[in-house]
Amino acid sequence: MATTLKFWKMNGAGNDFVMLDNRTQSVHIDNETIARLCDRHRGVGADGLLLVEPATDGGDFKMRYHNADGGEAEMCGNGARCFARYVNRLHEDKLGGLKFETLAGMISADYLGDQVRINMSAPHSLKLNQTLPVEGIELSVHSVNTGVPHAVVFVEDLEHTNVRGLGAGLRYHTAFAPKGTNANFVKITGPNSISIRTYERGVEDETLACGTGMVACALIAHELHGFTSPVSVLVRGGDTLQIGFQKTADGYQNVTLHGPADFVFEGTVEV
Numbered sequence: 001m002a003t004t005l006k007f008w009k010m011n012g013a014g015n016d017f018v019m020l021d022n023r024t025q026s027v028h029i030d031n032e033t034i035a036r037l038c039d040r041h042r043g044v045g046a047d048g049l050l051l052v053e054p055a056t057d058g059g060d061f062k063m064r065y066h067n068a069d070g071g072e073a074e075m076c077g078n079g080a081r082c083f084a085r086y087v088n089r090l091h092e093d094k095l096g097g098l099k100f101e102t103l104a105g106m107i108s109a110d111y112l113g114d115q116v117r118i119n120m121s122a123p124h125s126l127k128l129n130q131t132l133p134v135e136g137i138e139l140s141v142h143s144v145n146t147g148v149p150h151a152v153v154f155v156e157d158l159e160h161t162n163v164r165g166l167g168a169g170l171r172y173h174t175a176f177a178p179k180g181t182n183a184n185f186v187k188i189t190g191p192n193s194i195s196i197r198t199y200e201r202g203v204e205d206e207t208l209a210c211g212t213g214m215v216a217c218a219l220i221a222h223e224l225h226g227f228t229s230p231v232s233v234l235v236r237g238g239d240t241l242q243i244g245f246q247k248t249a250d251g252y253q254n255v256t257l258h259g260p261a262d263f264v265f266e267g268t269v270e271v
């Protein structure tokens with residue numbers, strides 16, 4: 001028998017999501033159904049789907065994230081900002097802030113008007129200057145896990161970079177097996193500003209923005225080019241977001257991502 005689900009469609013800088021309230025744990029959907037809901041022709045259409053669930057480990061809530069292909073991922077930066085605004089709407093916009101559990105650790109969020117700033121879990125697995133052959137080109141590739149894995153490549157001509165081809169090449173490169181990676185292409189545009197394009201794992205295409213990717217690029221721009229916090233990041237969808245961080249002897253702390261989180265429409269769908 002079909003179940004009717006109420007959802008909100010949201011986007012964070014053009015990275016778009018189906019939002020479901022599963023606080024009562026009554027929503028049971030498998031990965032195939034999630035992929036169908038995210039399908040742009042046969043479903044609602046989205047880069048991913050987020051579920052609000054009850055906390056089990058000290059947070060106010062738990063965020064679960066699935067990519068458009070249905071697979072679950074540990075974290076989504078743009079999704080986390082949308083999650084924070086969506087949860088606030090479920091509480092009649094009375095929350096001053098919140099902390100929520102993800103598979104990548106605890107995230108906290110502050111509301112700044114219509115925008116949301118999240119404080120992310122500590123990045124790890126930073127690797128600089130790996131030379132990898134991709135599509136017949138020797139690329140200088142950097143990588144870091146900012147909740148999910150990211151490869152970062154600096155380019156001169158971002159507009160004409162083959163994001164799909166090189167992105168897919170990196171995503172499935174043996175260097176990142178078995179889980180694969182997201183892939184970001186970055187152009188330096190000023191002393192603390194970059195423009196980026198991202199190929200997302202689980203969407204298997206370029207998206208208009210990727211929050212954890214922006215953070216990865218900003219941190220690697222700090223490592224290699226001396227960028228200081230905050231770093232401004234212009235994304236494919238045209239928005240500019242701010243990345244904050246502090247680097248101490250113990251590594252990166254207070255890594256923040258500040259940007260839009262917008263409601264688009266609400267609806268119901270049968271699954």
Ligand SMILES: N[C@@H](CCC[C@H](N)C(=O)O)C(=O)O
Nearest residue numbers: 073076077078148210211212
């Ligand atoms: N769009 C996201 C990242 C979502 C997860 C990613 N596609 C993966 O599988 O690692 C973001 O805004 O961070």
